[in-house]
Amino acid sequence: MRILGISAFYHDSAAAMVEDGRIVAAAQEERFTRKKHDASFPANAVGYCLAAAECDMADVDHVVFYDKPFLKFERLLETYLATSPRGFRSFRMAMPLWIKEKLFQKKLLRRHLGKLAGSKEWSGSLLFTEHHLAHAASAFFPSPFPSAAVLTMDGVGEWCTTSVGHGRDNDLEILKEIRFPHSLGLLYSAFTYYTGFKVNSGEYKVMGLAPYGRPQFAQKILDNLIDLKEDGSFRLDQRYFDYCAGLTMTSPAFHHLFGAEPRKPESPLTRREMDLAASIQAVTEEVVLKLARFARQETGERHLCLAGGVALNCVANGKLVRKRIFDEIWIQPAAGDAGGAVGAALAAWHGYLGHTRILDGQDRMAGAFLGPAFEQREIEKRLTASGAVYTVLDDDAVIARTVVDALVDDKAVGWMQGRMEFGPRALGGRSILGDPRSPTMQKTLNLKVKYRESFRPFAPSVRREDVAEWFDIDTDSPYMLLVADVLDRRKVPLGPDEAALFGIDRLNVPRSEIPAVTHVDYSARVQTVHQDTNPRYWALLSAFKERTGCPVLVNTSFNVRGEPIICTPEDAFHCFMGTEIECLAVGNCFLRKEDQPSHLRQDYKAQFELD
Structure with a gap:
């Protein structure tokens, strides 16, 4: 059927x-x-x-x-x-x-x-x-759990904005709901709008900006915007919002409360926006933790499943894991x-x-590799039609060795292999890769490859068997939806002058052995790579470890700001030619930028609307 x-x-x-x-x-x-x-x-x-x-x-x-x-x-x-x-x-x-x-x-x-x-x-x-x-x-049916508490949180569906459910075998019952206009997702989106980012697109930017600031507005949010109860239920004071009746997220009362009009998109970020981001992130984490405790108490379950847009907040998810409210958590990758x-x-x-x-x-999501794949013969046909110049490397070990050569030479590598990922994260099927040990890779990728804001962090991919040797986590995180700290022994102590820096000035200070994936608060959005679900990517990490002693790579989605993640070999080649990615591996085809016809280069960053 x-x-x-x-x-x-x-x-x-x-x-x-x-x-x-x-x-x-x-x-x-x-x-x-x-x-x-x-x-x-x-x-x-x-x-x-x-x-x-x-x-x-x-x-x-x-x-x-x-x-x-x-x-x-x-x-x-x-x-x-x-x-x-x-x-x-x-x-x-x-x-x-x-x-x-x-x-x-x-x-x-x-x-x-x-x-x-x-x-x-x-x-x-x-x-x-x-x-x-x-x-x-x-969230529940693809999970590996026979039974579990189920928590969903987003902006709004029909009426529901938050639900607590209970899943047992093929039975899934919604036990409690919070209804519109009271919404954790819309509260976070209000701050996304207020700090100058695009709603339903820029929420992850707020999350990435939060570690640069201090949560000095958190109590003001709790005192005025949201009436939060111990069981995680809440109500929002609608005087401060405009999403019910107007065309914006926040009202004049909101602007008066926080002392200014919303930041204009693309204008310079200030300490204020960083503090606002830190504050709404702290409040969101508090709400999620209270809801999770209620779900545990209401269902008696040891396992939790998460979905809805708020479940993409990997910082809150990481805190949920560390609090040990549940023994195990499974999050839908396309939450x-x-x-x-x-x-x-x-x-x-x-x-x-x-x-x-x-x-x-x-789990039944197959590593989220549920999208299209292309046979080698078709890849070659499509690349040739696009005007690409490539070398075919028939042996998997040669492919891994060639890519590792480029990575240790501090090059950005486009990596398109196997089936495309389902969900917002690139997981080693449609990725741009870099050497995490490089102190300049994070800035280079943001400004010269992704054409996006310099403050935004990059995620580490690490072999599952090596994750506990580098990060303060020892659980599966295949979908890049958990944040954990870099281990203390991998950190680099900061000098007094470096420790005194604030905001974006902290960005260029190496703080670990893998600075390109270590955020300013020593955290990282960890992806564990498993041999059974992504053998070629796992083999590449193994080859990189054999060469360098480090089983970690920088992994960011294969696209530029405002562009969807690539799907086809043509998409990969166009993005390669429109950015400063130096090398590209598509299937068994390997491309070097200097070998490509110069007339095929383009100003790629101007082709997509900013997100």
């Missing part, structure tokens, strides 16, 4: 195919259209999922959408009525789209699916699941709306159809 899950029409549209309970394919639409956070119907992602399952729409038993549009419309309508006449402008802008499309989403979906089926409309089984149930299903496609399909398979789970101690 085949079930196709779809998330669409808000942001990060995606599709996933579940075949007899097994996730066989999943991908975000943005990877195909090259439009960041693409919200359109995921026609390309669905087409890929059908191809991966070797079927067409006639062979799909159920299509499941991750949202209930009428419930969402009910929430919007009630919100506008409750805030009238102040919300009329927002109401006037939203209603034409709802009346034209979203109220008739079933018909719209059937029309899109019909195009893929080669007809005007598809007449198969179309199901809808609630947004947070899809999140919860994406945001894209993962709702997986959750919707699994909710139908286990909940609607009642199939039991297959439990063997492994």
Whole structure:
């Protein structure tokens, strides 16, 4: 039996195919259209999922959408009525789209699916699941746990913004909810907007900026914006926000409380923005910890599963692990709306159809490598058509040795191997790699390769068997969703003058044996690499360790600021030629920048809208 899950029409549209309970394919639409956070119907992602399952729409038993549009419309309508006449402008802008499309989403979906089926409309089984149930299903059903507490947190679905659930075998029950307008995700997004970053895109920048500041506004947030209870429940004072009735996240009262208007995007960052970021991060961590304690108490479970956009806050996740509230935690790698496609399909398979789970101690996301892969012959054909000059290295050991040569020579290497990752993190399938021991690599990658803000940190990839030798963590972190400190013995002591530095001035001070992946607070967003899920990347780390004694590499997503992560060999070559990446490995093909035709170089950073 085949079930196709779809998330669409808000942001990060995606599709996933579940075949007899097994996730066989999943991908975000943005990877195909090259439009960041693409919200359109995921026609390309669905087409890929059908191809991966070797079927067409006639062979799909159920299509499941991750949202209930009428419930969402009910929430919007009630919100506008409750805030009238102040919300009329927002109401006037939203209603034409709802009346034209979203109220008739079933018909719209059937029309899109019909195009893929080669007809005007598809007449198969179309199901809808609630947004947070899809999140919860994406967290629990692929996890390795027979039973677990389930915590979901995001901006808002239909009404729910936060849920605590309990999963047992194929049964998943939502026990408690917090409802709109009270939302931890929207609170964090309000500070994302206020500090000058883009909502639904820049939240991770706030998280990365937080260690540069001090949480001096945290108590002001707790005293004024959020009424937080011991069980993790909370209410937001709507006087300070404008997302219900207006077109921005924060209100004049918010600006008055914090003493200034929102920072203009792309303007210089000051100590104030750093302190605001540190403050909202501290409050978020406090809320998450209280919710987790409540979930443990309510369910009695020793395991926790997480999903929803807030579950991408890897700093909060790392703190949750260190507090030992639960014995083990599993986080859906596509925790945001894209993962709702997986959750919707699994909710139908286990909940609607009642199939039991297959439990063997492994998670069912297959390392998140669920996207397209390209055979070597096709890679060569596509690169040749793009004008690329490459050498084919037939032996895996030669590929690893050649890439290691480039890395120890302080070069940035584009690395495209195997299936594309599902979710927002590059995990060694579509990555840009560097030597973590280099004191200049972090700055070089940010400014000359990624074309992004200099303060943003990079993640370390490390072999799972070596992680405890370098970081204060000894658990699986395959999806780069846990932050841990670099071990004390790997740190470099700071002199008095260095320790006195504040903000961005701290960026260029090496503070460990692996400075390129050590953030200013000695933390790192750790990815453990496992031989069974990514053997070629694991082999590269092994070769790098054999050469240098260090089993760690800098791993950042293969894209520039504002661009989706690459999907195809052509995407990889274009990004390679448009940036200062010096070498590129695609399958068995190895490319050096100096060998490429000069007329193919381009100013890549100007091609994408800033995120």
